[in-house]
Amino acid sequence: xxxxxxxxxxxxxxxxxxxxxxxxxxxxxxxxxxxxxxxxxxxxxxxxxxxxxxxxxxxxxxxxxxxxxxxxxxxxxxxxxxxxxxxxxxxxxxxxxxxxxxxxxxxxxxxxxxxxxxxxxxxxxxxxxxxxxxxxxxxxxxxxxxxxxxxxxxxxxxxxxxxxxxxxxxxxxxxxxxxxxxxxxxxxxxxxxxxxxxxxxxxxxxxxxxxxxxxxxxxxxxxxxxxxxxxxxxxxxxxxxxxxxxxxxxxxxxxxxxxxxxxxxxxxxxxxxxxxxxxxxxxxxxxxxxxxxxxxxxxxxxxxxxxxxxxxxxxxxxxxxxxxxxxxxxxxxxxxxxxxxxxxxxxxxxxxxxxxxxxxxxxxxxxxxxxxxxxxxxxxxxxxxxxxxxxxxxxxxxxxxxxxxxxxxxxxxxxxxxxxxxxxxxxxxxxxxxxxxxxxxxxxxxxxxxxxxxxxxxxxxxxxxxxxxxxxxxxxxxxxxxxxxxxxxxxxxxxxxxxxxxxxxxxxxxxxxxxxxxxxxxxxxxxxxxxxxxxxxxxxxxxxxxxxxxxxxxxxxxxxxxxxxxxxxxxxxxxxxxxxxxxxxxxxxxxxxx
Numbered sequence: 199x200x201x202x203x204x205x206x207x208x209x210x211x212x213x214x215x216x217x218x219x220x221x222x223x224x225x226x227x228x229x230x231x232x233x234x235x236x237x238x239x240x241x242x243x244x245x246x247x248x249x250x251x252x253x254x255x256x257x258x259x260x261x262x263x264x265x266x267x268x269x270x271x272x273x274x275x276x277x278x279x280x281x282x283x284x285x286x287x288x289x290x291x292x293x294x295x296x297x298x299x300x301x302x303x304x305x306x307x308x309x310x311x312x313x314x315x316x317x318x319x320x321x322x323x324x325x326x327x328x329x330x331x332x333x334x335x336x337x338x339x340x341x342x343x344x345x346x347x348x349x350x351x352x353x354x355x356x357x358x359x360x361x362x363x364x365x366x367x368x369x370x371x372x373x374x375x376x377x378x379x380x381x382x383x384x385x386x387x388x389x390x391x392x393x394x395x396x397x398x399x400x401x402x403x404x405x406x407x408x409x410x411x412x413x414x415x416x417x418x419x420x421x422x423x424x425x426x427x428x429x430x431x432x433x434x435x436x437x438x439x440x441x442x443x444x445x446x447x448x449x450x451x452x453x454x455x456x457x458x459x460x461x462x463x464x465x466x467x468x469x470x471x472x473x474x475x476x477x478x479x480x481x482x483x484x485x486x487x488x489x490x491x492x493x494x495x496x497x498x499x500x501x502x503x504x505x506x507x508x509x510x511x512x513x514x515x516x517x518x519x520x521x522x523x524x525x526x527x528x529x530x531x532x533x534x535x536x537x538x539x540x541x542x543x544x545x546x547x548x549x550x551x552x553x554x555x556x557x558x559x560x561x562x563x564x565x566x567x568x569x570x571x572x573x574x575x576x577x578x579x580x581x582x583x584x585x586x587x588x589x590x591x592x593x594x595x596x597x598x599x600x601x602x603x604x605x606x607x608x609x610x611x612x613x614x615x616x617x618x619x620x621x622x623x624x625x626x627x628x629x630x631x632x633x634x635x636x637x638x639x640x641x642x643x644x645x646x647x648x649x650x651x652x653x654x655x656x657x658x659x660x661x662x663x664x665x666x667x668x669x670x671x672x673x674x675x676x677x678x679x680x681x682x683x684x685x686x687x688x689x690x691x692x693x694x695x696x697x698x699x700x701x702x703x704x705x706x707x708x709x710x711x712x713x714x715x716x717x718x719x720x721x722x723x724x725x726x727x728x729x730x731x732x733x734x735x736x737x738x739x740x741x742x743x744x745x746x747x748x749x750x751x752x753x754x755x756x757x758x759x760x761x762x763x764x765x766x767x768x769x770x771x772x773x774x775x776x777x778x779x780x781x782x783x784x785x786x787x788x789x790x791x792x
Contacts, residue, residue, distance in 0.1 A: 372683045
């Protein structure tokens with residue numbers, strides 16, 4: 199066997215640059231078990247989750263012994279995944295079980311004693327309106343659900359508990375899962391004509407005599423950027439000094455923007471402390487995990503204090519030249535610390551102007567309303583996923599011939615009527631599939647959006663299921679939520695053989711409570727964070743300005759365009775920053791959507 203290959207989760211995979219050399223899952227499990235045995239023999243403390251609670255022997259002996267039953271717990275949450283050593287949704291839930299008396303003090307020190315199994319794992323930042331865990335609980339108290347919820351934060355709710363048979367596993371007996379993804383309609387606008395991707399799409403369409411068909415596929419949005427340029431962008435640039443205006447125009451869409459020398463700023467200006475600065479970089483870090491090579495632009499935008507913009511009044515974003523030249527936070531903002539440098543330095547003037555122009559563009563995009571023809575094309579593209587497909591390009595650490603890369607999608611639909619929140623128009627995309635690999639749904643959403651916004655033929659999607667490696671960045675986690683898992687086979691069996699104390703596992707009876715929870719704890723959070731941080735704008739703007747040929751398979755040339763030397767090929771590509779796969783990512787490649 200070729201030594202460049204090794205056995206990993208889900209099949210054989212090449213040992214590429216940046217990938218870990220750790221042993222496979224079985225070997226890791228064996229090592230972990232041996233380590234646990236050694237610790238036990240040596241009298242050492244077991245490596246338990248941070249939420250494990252250890253009671254004294256006297257407290258355990260004083261507690262009344264009660265029988266525990268195998269159950270399914272239906273719950274919803276707005277939060278992050280379980281992590282062995284961090285405070286998590288799973289940890290809060292387990293602690294609430296203990297506090298409510300559903301888990302005895304004797305079993306509170308280790309969740310394995312209660313046989314806890316999740317139906318679907320969700321990544322950090324991914325929500326769940328409905329999820330199911332199976333475990334053994336003490337459920338004699340008729341008010342046990344209320345007592346559990348009384349010990350939980352409002353963003354975690356237990357909907358109900360159903361008794362199951364002893365062999366029930368929430369993971370193994372789940373037939374399928376339904377996810378929802380919320381996305382602003384402006385994400386389906388074409389790239390700006392002056393961005394790298396925008397220019398390349400037109401250039402390659404001309405080279406292949408496909409320009410007429412390309413323009414036809416973009417017909418319903420063909421006037422957007424022209425009107426935005428005439429009504430909003432150019433008037434603001436005209437208000438600036440000529441040299442500054444030219445610099446802003448050049449810097450806004452260049453593929454390799456110059457980055458501010460942070461060390462120089464720290465030497466000559468008052469800057470926020472590390473904690474505050476890290477908060478501002480959180481968005482850039484999240485985008486970097488999507489594989490952006492244009493990290494300079496992303497970090498630069500994230501470091502600049504975001505100026506609120508009013509989507510209802512684009513004129514509010516247009517300022518005078520004198521106002522644009524005022525220093526921005528994190529630049530030369532303290533006259534006492536300038537050390538002889540001019541307060542209105544070229545850096546601060548340029549950054550302030552860029553910030554204002556960015557807000558003008560964002561406001562124009564958020565005022566956009568999707569055309570019915572565009573919406574129909576979104577649905578047509580999503581329908582291409584239905585059936586059994588090879589999704590090796592839509593996850594990590596999967597080779598094309600790996601059987602586990604094939605997944606079944608039952609349906610993928612967009613709501614026919616967009617919803618309007620804070621003057622931003624949103625679409626709800628719902629996908630129903632048997633199971634999903636890590637990042638699969640977020641990459642499917644990105645691909646669908648890129649096909650539409652780049653005026654790419656829908657047939658190009660079929661090439662992503664082939665053996666060729668195709669770069670598919672993953673969309674922001676912000677818009678993704680698990681709507682519900684489906685247990686039709688188990689429920690059908692319970693209806694005939696389950697008995698009176700075995701109920702069906704579903705969420706229909708909790709629909710009203712779940713709807714209110716989704717609106718309050720999930721939807722409003724998604725809308726609020728997008729309004730504050732412009733996450734979707736930053737994501738697609740970064741892809742448009744990547745400067746590499748990685749996404750040019752979306753052009754009229756197709757996959758061969760990605761093999762040509764691009765003007766910024768030296769950057770390592772759209773997924774250059776994500777080339778190294780960590781052990782956690784590698785191990786999770788066969789897991790649920792994250």
